[in-house]
Amino acid sequence: MRIYISVDMEGVTGLVDAHDVQPGGRDYEHGRRMMAEDANAAVRGAVAAGATDILVNDAHGPMRNILPADLDPAARLIRGKPKQMSMLEGLTPEHDAMVCVGYHARAGALGVLSHSFMGHEIEDIWLDGRPVGEIGLAHATAAALGVPTAVLTGDDRACAETAEWDPEVTTVPVKYARDRFAAELRPAEEARAAIQEAVTARLSAPLPTPTVTADPATLRVRWQSASVAATLPGIPGVVPTDSRTVEARGPLPGLYRQFVVWMRVAASLTDQPPYC
Template identity: 70%
Template sequence: MRIYISADMEGVTGLVDAEDVQPPGRDYERGRVMMTEDVNAAIAGALSAGATHILVNDAHGPMRNLLLEHLHPQARLIKGRPKPMTMLEGLDAGYDAVLCVGFHARAGSLGVMSHSFMGHEVEDMWLDSRPVGEIGLLHATAATLGVPVALLSGDDAACDEMADWDASVLTVSVKTARDRFAAELRPAAEARHAIQTAAHDSLSVLSSREPIPARDPATLAVRWQSAAVAAHLLGIPGVTPRDSRTVEVTAPMPRLYQLLGLFLRVAATLTGPAHPYC
């Protein structure tokens, strides 16, 4: 059984603030350890369920967060950026399931460090007219490849968002949002035990799950804080305006996810360093 893990950071056990998840935050180095331990819990659960190959993609921010020397030795790691498929780099139809560790809710949701890909610069996103964030786009892309999402860990808002997309995905809430930068935290040992148990359980019932219909092609619309970003993106073939700050494009789902990565790189060039929690 081949398992793919996409690892974000805002939904990791114990982390609530930018200082925990962004270098050079005062608690970032501690956050890296916490992230690695949550991922290790998912790896242990996958191995106990029969996984024979595990690929982990460091999918947060600089994508250089996970500590290889502390990562479970039976997993391989993709680290660094840029990556054409960003949070799904390395995923293909040969995998049996995706595990999402440390995820957060989309922009506009009252979740811990909620945002969509690029902080304040991305105001909102829609997939086939439905509001979407990182969770929904990852799920739709994996479904098109024929790979089910089996597990998601994060705060309660992220778990609720995943349930709205696919109620068959097993979720683990490691903290309950009290505000955007405050949460009630589960004890670390308890949270990691829950992640490990859920990873095992979710993979043990894979064969009984109904396949999720693929979106192919699909239409993605992105509303930017800056009209300049929208204007520059119109130079990409197939991109059209909805209004002065919103662009849309229609493409097969894996290609659409890749195009979003291009959108984000253009936006970063125009707006400078991201401030994801402004």
């Protein structure tokens, strides 16, 4: 059994603030260790379920947060950037299931460190007219590859967003949002035990056939900056729908890969810190 694990940071056990998740932050070194331990809990769960090949992708920010020596040796690690598929780098149809660790709610939701991919630079995303964030877009892209999303961990708002998108995904809340930068935390050992147990149980049971979104799909993104929306139509297939919104139509996962290019363009045009 081949398992793919995408690990973000904002939804990791114990983390609530930008200083926990951004390099140079006061508590970033602590945060990256917490990130590795949540990932390790998922790895242990996959091993217990019989996984023979486990690939972990560091999917947060600079994508070099997990130190290789901190990751369980039962897994291989994709680390660094750029990556053509960003948070889903390395995911292939050969994987039997995807596990998302440390994920967070989309932009506009009152979840811990909620945003969609680029801090406040992306205001909203829609996939086929449905509001979507990192959770839904990762799920839809994996489904297009024929890979079911088995488990997702994060705060309670991320878990609720996942349940709305696909109620068959097992979710593990590791903290409960009080506000965007405050949460009631589960004890770390308890949260990691819950992650491990959930992954083992879900991967030991029959996995559903993924429900694939429309082909081609339509992806629409509303940016904070009109400059970004004015530049992106220079890419073939990208069309503006208003002064700050663009859309494109095409099959997933290719549309996801194109969206990664959009973000690189946006990053080159803006220099604004996230979470403000």
